[in-house]
Amino acid sequence: MAIEKVIIQNFKKFKNPFEIKFNENINLLVGDNESGKSTILEAIHVVLTGMYAGRNIRNQISTYLFNREAVEEYLKSVENGHLIAPPEIMIELYFKSGTLPEYEGNGNSESRDGIEGIRFLISFSDKFNAEYESLIKTEKLTSLPIEFYEARWFSFSRDEKIPRFIPIKSVMIDSSNYRYQNGSDVYISRVVKDFLEPEDITAITQAHRNMIDEFAQNEAIQSINEKISAASTIMDGKLSLSADQGVQNSWESSLVTQVDGIPFAHAGKGAQCIIKTQLALSHKQAEKASIILIEEPESHLSFSRLSELMGVIEKTVFGKQIIASTHSSFVANKLGLENLILLSDDSCCSMKSLNLDYSRISRESG
Known part of the structure; x- marks a missing residue:
């Protein structure tokens, strides 16, 4: 498709x-800022x-x-x-x-x-x-x-x-953004939905509840709650501190993703980009998608890490149509200069059409 x-x-x-x-396989959108690359992907x-x-x-x-x-x-x-x-x-x-x-x-x-x-x-x-x-x-x-x-x-x-x-x-991959939704680490949610079995999620939920119970039973917390309660005698009811029991999956907002022991948000930008792209490509929606849309895969990456990422993309999305925006000559070379689509002033031109025109001109002039 x-x-x-x-x-x-x-x-x-x-x-x-x-x-x-x-093109049916790979397409690379190239142009100045504000040339419309992102708009085409969004559309x-x-x-x-x-x-x-x-x-x-x-x-x-x-x-x-x-x-x-x-x-x-x-x-x-x-x-x-x-x-x-x-x-x-x-x-x-x-x-x-x-x-x-x-x-x-x-x-x-x-x-x-x-x-x-x-x-x-x-x-x-x-x-x-x-x-x-x-x-x-x-x-x-x-x-x-x-x-x-x-x-x-x-x-x-x-x-x-x-x-x-x-x-x-289609699946949209934008490794330059790191979004949180409702306080949750979006990649925790991604991992949970794609890689864990129901019994794994049940085990996490139980461990999280035990952690909350231990917090409430901690001697220091109990002492603090006694002080708060004594100070709130003029109010209806007693005040105390407690870990949020929340809803069934409230643990998702309490956990963070770590990379080699470092919270994901504090990891290197290059590592973030690669991990986010890999997770997105392994997402169930990506597996079902026929169209893979990628926003500037080169963000924050060295040539060696970018080469690694390009290999992952080529291997993972084989048989799918790729439409990617890029400012990187490395990405263009890796995925094929013949797949470039040049954007400028609300117009576009593909390298393949340029090659055809060049061949025609050569024949006519020869």
Whole structure:
């Protein structure tokens, strides 16, 4: 399963329809900062998974997802009384023929028949027409009225889809970020979900509960609680210190990942990048994914460690389509200069097409 082409309109950097074609195996996005490399990866991932920045896109719709120029044009039209339609985000993924026959049709921006793909929209919902008209008449708009927008997915056969049931999946790997969710070490959660059996988790839960019980029975803690209790006589009830019993999996927020005895967050950036990428590639979702999206794998890595990481990537994702952004000539050489896609000024050009053009020019001039 592979993406042949993506068209993006009004999503972040790209206002006018932006088209990019991909190789079936490896693709390396190269360009200056702000050339749109990350936006392309985000666009693909949100269409295939419904997730943006780790959360459901339906809960993440904001004016910042829209192209700024398109938003400004719309707000200006409201102000001067020459109202234009609210801008909408459109992302289309075109698949290799035979990938998803049930997604075949002409429901794409090119109105082409016999094409397999998905059309994703964040657009104004007609069910809010009355509220929208009232808002326009009574208030001065200073920002996009995103409360009237919704995210929807359609196959090119024009059937509405739910991202959860789209057969093709992607996994996004960004080793430069280290996020915590609800106080938990995200990599503890990753390890738990992917490598531990139910009996292992039960054993950890029991050990954590025993640790909490020992805390409460500690003589020093009991003495401290007596002092606190004596000082709180004017209040209803007695105050005391206790370790949080929490919910069933509360131990996840109490533990941290360590690398050679050092908390993960304090380990070297290079070690973090390699471990995070390896864990992401071994994730159950990555095993099921056909599309691997990688954001700047070279972050914080020396050439030797980068070479090690490239070997892991090549071995692990064999048979999958890789789309990676990079600033590294080492990564480009390792994964193949012929797989480069150059981005500049809302346009792109692949090295393979340059080679073809060069061969044609050579023949004509020879």
